Amino acid sequence: MATMRAFSLTEAIALLTRTPATLDALLRGLPNTWTRSNEGRTHDGKDTWSPFDIVGHLIVGERTDWMPRARIILEHGEARPFDPFDRFAQVKESQGKSLGQLLDEFASLRRENLAALHALNLQPEDLIRRGKHPELGVVTLSELLATWAVHDLTHLHQISRVTAHQYRDAVGPWSSYLGVLKCAGHSDP
Amino acid sequence: MATMRAFSLTEAIALLTRTPATLDALLRGLPNTWTRSNEGRTHDGKDTWSPFDIVGHLIVGERTDWMPRARIILEHGEARPFDPFDRFAQVKESQGKSLGQLLDEFASLRRENLAALHALNLQPEDLIRRGKHPELGVVTLSELLATWAVHDLTHLHQISRVTAHQYRDAVGPWSSYLGVLKCAGHSDP
Numbered sequence: 001m002a003t004m005r006a007f008s009l010t011e012a013i014a015l016l017t018r019t020p021a022t023l024d025a026l027l028r029g030l031p032n033t034w035t036r037s038n039e040g041r042t043h044d045g046k047d048t049w050s051p052f053d054i055v056g057h058l059i060v061g062e063r064t065d066w067m068p069r070a071r072i073i074l075e076h077g078e079a080r081p082f083d084p085f086d087r088f089a090q091v092k093e094s095q096g097k098s099l100g101q102l103l104d105e106f107a108s109l110r111r112e113n114l115a116a117l118h119a120l121n122l123q124p125e126d127l128i129r130r131g132k133h134p135e136l137g138v139v140t141l142s143e144l145l146a147t148w149a150v151h152d153l154t155h156l157h158q159i160s161r162v163t164a165h166q167y168r169d170a171v172g173p174w175s176s177y178l179g180v181l182k183c184a185g186h187s188d189p
Numbered sequence: 190m191a192t193m194r195a196f197s198l199t200e201a202i203a204l205l206t207r208t209p210a211t212l213d214a215l216l217r218g219l220p221n222t223w224t225r226s227n228e229g230r231t232h233d234g235k236d237t238w239s240p241f242d243i244v245g246h247l248i249v250g251e252r253t254d255w256m257p258r259a260r261i262i263l264e265h266g267e268a269r270p271f272d273p274f275d276r277f278a279q280v281k282e283s284q285g286k287s288l289g290q291l292l293d294e295f296a297s298l299r300r301e302n303l304a305a306l307h308a309l310n311l312q313p314e315d316l317i318r319r320g321k322h323p324e325l326g327v328v329t330l331s332e333l334l335a336t337w338a339v340h341d342l343t344h345l346h347q348i349s350r351v352t353a354h355q356y357r358d359a360v361g362p363w364s365s366y367l368g369v370l371k372c373a374g375h376s377d378p
Contacts, residue, residue, distance in 0.1 A: 007359040011220050015352070021214035026207055026345075031200050136362040143361035150353045150360050154369035156215075157349040163204070164342040170196040171339050172332035173325040180343035183372060 007142040009122060012149045016114060019058075019152040020107035026159070027051055028103055035099050039165050051159045055102045056090030058155060062109035064089070066148045067116055073131035073141045074120070081132040117145075196331040198311060201338045205303060208247075208341040209296035215348070216240055217292055224288050228354050240348045244291045245279030247344060251298035253278070255337045256305055262320035262330045263309070270321040306334075 005011070027035055030051075039048040049057070069082045094102060120126075127142040164180040175181050194200070216224055219240075228237040238246070258271045283291060309315075316331040353369040364370050 005222055005226070005355045005359060007356070008222070011222050012356075014218075014220055015223065018215055018219065022211055025210035025214045029203075030207065031203055033194055033197070033200050034204065037194070133362070136365075139361055139363070142359065143363060146356045146359035146361075147363040147367065150356050150363075150367050150369065153349045153353040154367045157346055157353070157369040157372065160342045160346040160349065164339045164346070166194045167196070167201075167335045167339050170194060170331065170335035172328055172335075173322070174328070174332060174336040174339075176325075178336070178339050178343045180339065180346040183346065 007127065007146045009127070009142075009145065012145050013114060013117070015149040015152065016110065019156070020103070020110050022156065023055060023058075023159075024103050024107065027055070028100060033166060034163050037162070037166050039162055049158070049162065051162060052094065052099050052102070053090060054155050054159055054162075055099065055106055056094035056097075057087065058152070059102060059106050059109060060086065060089045060093060061148075061151065062106065062113055066144070067113045069131065069144055070117070070120070070141060073129055073144065074126065076131075078130050078132045078138060081134045084134050196316065196335045198316070198331075198334065201334050202303060202306070204338040204341065205299065208345070209292070209299050211345065212244060212247075212348075213292050213296065216244070217289055222355060223352050226351070226355050228351055238347070238351065240351060241283065241288050241291070242279060243344050243348055243351075244288065244295055245283035245286075246276065247341070248291060248295050248298060249275065249278045249282060250337075250340065251295065251302055255333070256302045258320065258333055259306070259309070259330060262318055262333065263315065265320075267319050267321045267327060270323045273323050 035051045038050040038053070041047055064083070065085050072080055072082055097105075122141070127140065127145075129141045130138050131141070131144070133139050161180055161183050164178070168175060168181055171178060171181070224240045227239040227242070230236055253272070254274050261269055261271055286294075311330070316329065316334075318330045319327050320330070320333070322328050350369055350372050353367070357364060357370055360367060360370070
């Protein structure tokens with residue numbers, strides 16, 4: 001089956017619930033070689049992100065993006081555009097923390113946010129309510145919640161790519177078979 | 190730091206050890222919408238893989254690829270080429286099993302294989318020993334072991350992409366920001 005799916009709140013929550021434990025299983029206690037290395041600099045000289053940076057970015061999303069934007073839609077509709085999201089806030093906010101602390105913080109914030117989402121007791125008619133994205137224009141609450149889940153997956157995709165990149169040379173001729181090594185990433189950074 | 194790394198047995202084992210728990214945290218109990226859906230058919234009409242198919246493929250690798258090939262290198266060097274790997278064996282072998290059973294089987298085989306790897310007590314001079322891949326030609330033991338770890342990552346990368354694909358429409362205009370939705374995959378299938 002390849003049919004793309006309509007949004008389901010239950011199914012999106014099933015994914016959102018699992019991300020903290022997935023990242024914990026993958027990253028906690030893993031040597032810094034994997035967790036603190038990135039893919040080098042972009043063509044305009046910016047550092048790309050390490051798994052450590054990515055977990056910091058997910059924390060910022062929990063604090064400032066997903067549930068705050070859901071509340072803006074429910075309270076103000078299109079009348080109040082979302083606040084722009086700072087994609088670099090984690091550089092400052094993660095400073096001096098260990099990856100273990102970040103994983104704990106992410107798990108705790110995600111738990112709180114999913115409890116808050118549950119408390120909203122959203123009905124089908126709420127999911128089609130509209131809000132205004134500062135760049136993308138009109139969006140719906142269901143699109144926001146679907147994006148929250150796919151945003152987790154985009155960063156799991158990135159973490160696997162960044163980690164694999166470190167062994168680009170070590171795999172020798174097998175690099176031609178390993179799809180992840182052909183992935184140059186698809187978004188900034 | 191973006192320097193690519195030389196192979197380290199300890200660091201590769203740190204990754205290999207974590208994959209079963211990572212996939213378990215992500216996939217166990219997740220609705221079939223996510224675990225049994227794929228990305229449609231390839232241009233030549235073959236089904237692409239669902240997360241269920243991918244876990245089956247990882248099991249086949251544990252049984253027939255990584256440690257058997259390591260033993261061939263140690264026992265026969267380049268004199269005996271590896272047996273070709275059947276990339277479709279899981280279609281038959283996973284039949285009638287639940288995803289929970291596959292996750293258990295993968296975890297158990299990986300544990301046994303890492304115990305067997307440990308028992309080999311590999312020394313630096315073993316890691317440069319050479320074997321013969323039926324298509325790629327001469328490879329080393331360290332390249333095989335690095336590939337084992339990166340192969341896990343290539344399939345984690347694929348699982349995140351296949352899962353995200355199901356919500357390609359549901360995210361609405363955000364699709365332009367979500368890198369994982371721009372990834373068309375990089376290997377067959």
